[in-house]
Amino acid sequence: MSFRRIAWVAVVAIVAAAAYGIYAPETADRLGPALGALAHRAHGEIWAHEAPPSGQGQPTAAGQGQSGVAPVAVAVTPVKRADFPVILESLGQVQAYNTVLVRARVDGQINKIAFTEGQMVKQGDLLAQIDPRPFQAALDQAVAKKAQDEANLANAKLDLTRYATLAKQDFATKQQLDTQNSLVLQLTASIAADAASIDAAKVQLDYTTIRAPISGRVGFRLIDEGNLVNAGQQTGIVGIDQLQPISVIFTEPQENVVRINQELAAGAPEVTVMNADGAELAAGHLTISDNQIDLATGTIRLKAEFENKDNSLWPGLAVTTGLKLGVDKNVLTVPADAVQHGQSGLYVYVIDDQNRAAVRTVKVARQNTNTAVISDGVTEGERVVTTGQFLLQPGTLVTIDTGQRS
Numbered sequence: 001m002s003f004r005r006i007a008w009v010a011v012v013a014i015v016a017a018a019a020y021g022i023y024a025p026e027t028a029d030r031l032g033p034a035l036g037a038l039a040h041r042a043h044g045e046i047w048a049h050e051a052p053p054s055g056q057g058q059p060t061a062a063g064q065g066q067s068g069v070a071p072v073a074v075a076v077t078p079v080k081r082a083d084f085p086v087i088l089e090s091l092g093q094v095q096a097y098n099t100v101l102v103r104a105r106v107d108g109q110i111n112k113i114a115f116t117e118g119q120m121v122k123q124g125d126l127l128a129q130i131d132p133r134p135f136q137a138a139l140d141q142a143v144a145k146k147a148q149d150e151a152n153l154a155n156a157k158l159d160l161t162r163y164a165t166l167a168k169q170d171f172a173t174k175q176q177l178d179t180q181n182s183l184v185l186q187l188t189a190s191i192a193a194d195a196a197s198i199d200a201a202k203v204q205l206d207y208t209t210i211r212a213p214i215s216g217r218v219g220f221r222l223i224d225e226g227n228l229v230n231a232g233q234q235t236g237i238v239g240i241d242q243l244q245p246i247s248v249i250f251t252e253p254q255e256n257v258v259r260i261n262q263e264l265a266a267g268a269p270e271v272t273v274m275n276a277d278g279a280e281l282a283a284g285h286l287t288i289s290d291n292q293i294d295l296a297t298g299t300i301r302l303k304a305e306f307e308n309k310d311n312s313l314w315p316g317l318a319v320t321t322g323l324k325l326g327v328d329k330n331v332l333t334v335p336a337d338a339v340q341h342g343q344s345g346l347y348v349y350v351i352d353d354q355n356r357a358a359v360r361t362v363k364v365a366r367q368n369t370n371t372a373v374i375s376d377g378v379t380e381g382e383r384v385v386t387t388g389q390f391l392l393q394p395g396t397l398v399t400i401d402t403g404q405r406s
Contacts, residue, residue, distance in 0.1 A: 071399040074388035076351050079378050082333050086325040087368060092250030092273065094317040096241035097305070098214050102127060103236040104229035105207040106135065113225050115238065121212045128237050130208040130229065139201035146194030153187035160184050216242040241315050246308040248273055248284070250321045251299035260289055260302070263325050271304040273319040282306045282313055286323065328366065332374045338384040339364060339372050348378065349385040349392050355399065357385065357392045 108130040115127050160180045166172035212218075219239045223229065229237070248271070252260065263269040268285035275281055284306035293300050304321070306313055313319075338348050339362065350360045362377030378384065385392065392398070 071355070071397040072357075072388060072391045073401045074349075074351070074357075074385045074392070074398045075401050076383040077335055077338070077386050079374070079380050079382045079384060080333055081330050081380055084328045084331050084333060084366060084371065084373050086328055086366060088252050088256060088323040088325060089368070090250045090252055090321050090323070092248045092304075092319050092321040094273075094313045094315055094319060095247045095249055096216070096243065096315045097245050097247050098216070098242040099315075100213050100216075100240045101236040102210060102213070102238050102240060103231075104130065104210065104233070105231050106130060106204055107230040108132075108134065108208060108228070110223060110225050110227050110229060110237075113221060113223075113237075115218050115221075117218065117221050117238075120215075120217050121240065122215045123212055125212045126209065127212055127218075128210040130210070132205055132208040135201065135205040135208055139198065139205055142194060142197040142201045146191060146198060149187055149190040149194055153184065153191060156180065156184045156187050210237065212240060214240055214242050215244075216240045243311060243313075243315070244308050245284075245305050246313050246315070247287075248304045248306065248313070248319060248321060249301060250304070250323075251294075251297070251301055252323065254293045254298050254300060256325070257289070257293065257300050259325055260286075260300070260323070264289060270324045272322045272324075273304075273306070273313065274322065275319065278320075281319065282308060328373060331365070332378065332380060333371050334374055334378070334384050335386050336367055336370055336372045337386045339367070340389055349389050350378065351383040351385060351398060351400075355397060357394065357396045357398055359394050 110128055111131050112129040113127075114129065115121060115125070121127070160177075160183075163172050163177045163180045167174060167177045217240070219241070221238055222235055223237050260269075264286060268287065270283060271286050272283045273281045284304050286302060287305045288303045290301040302323070304323075334348065339346055340348065345361060346364055347359050347361050349357045351357060360377050363375045364372050365375040366373040385398075388398075388401075
């Protein structure tokens with residue numbers, strides 16, 4: 001290739017690059033600020049002379065405003081009056097209705113473990129057996145001591161009768177009669193003490209048979225057969241959780257305390273629990289509100305009860321609760337998607353008769369995932385924007401997307 005041809009190719013390439021840079025000056029910006037500035041200036045000069053005067057040239061597209069900007073497509077819905085069920089949602093945790101750590105009440109060796117870990121037990125079922133022989137021996141000893149004292153009492157009563165007869169004939173002194181009468185009373189008291197000792201020995205012997213104090217599900221075994229236990233140790237034998245019924249503990253803001261207590265006084269408000277996916281697990285009722293508000297959080301603790309026949313609720317499970325507190329009648333409602341958060345608070349976009357958007361500050365009394373109750377800021381029948389708010393400014397011309405109207 002000759003030098004002349006190479007030079008021509010280079011010139012053509014430079015001219016083409018310069019022309020493209022003028023047409024698309026943003027490309028020249030990448031090569032350097034100086035080249036970008038020159039390209040933008042040339043682009044402005046050329047296209048400014050070619051642009052048609054205002055009001056001439058091609059007509060604006062249908063639906064465009066005077067500025068040439070197309071209206072923004074949005075979906076709207078009217079503000080309506082409706083009955084709104086008051087449901088307070090919160091986070092809660094499932095707790096066993098009753099929890100018992102079964103401990104030994106006497107000292108001894110574990111001879112038998114009568115349960116399986118995770119087993120459902122009924123109140124009174126055998127859980128464990130402590131060696132009963134020392135306690136049986138103590139009971140037998142108390143019984144024998146009572147029999148001995150009863151025999152001594154019988155003999156003492158006979159001697160008392162004899163002394164009473166001799167005293168009448170002046171063959172026995174009054175002192176001897178009184179001494180014998182005191183002995184009879186002492187033996188009578190000893191027999192009463194023996195009876196109490198027998199009862200205590202029976203109780204101790206009964207403690208060697210460990211039974212379930214409540215119905216529920218046992219957890220992990222905390223001690224094995226053959227180990228020694230004593231009444232003072234903190235380690236138990238097994239824990240039992242009552243699952244039917246079962247409780248859920250949750251909190252609500254202090255602003256709702258008065259209404260909650262009113263509903264409790266009138267009856268047991270319904271409470272539903274849902275899992276993390278929003279599926280309902282069970283329905284129950286509120287049983288109690290705490291006797292004070294937590295000053296650190298400004299909330300009050302509540303407890304609800306559930307039958308839990310299918311064991312869908314499990315101790316320790318985190319759930320979402322829904323406390324139903326009646327119905328607000330004939331209130332202004334809008335879709336929850338219409339309410340936006342701004343620096344000055346909550347607001348909605350309202351569309352007027354000229355299809356222009358206006359910002360309206362609102363107060364939301366209550367809200368769930370679908371609907372918001374508006375206490376101030378809008379009137380019935382006004383159109384609020386439910387989709388497309390991020391494209392709007394006050395005064396923006398809009399077109400209604402009827403395909404998305406809610």
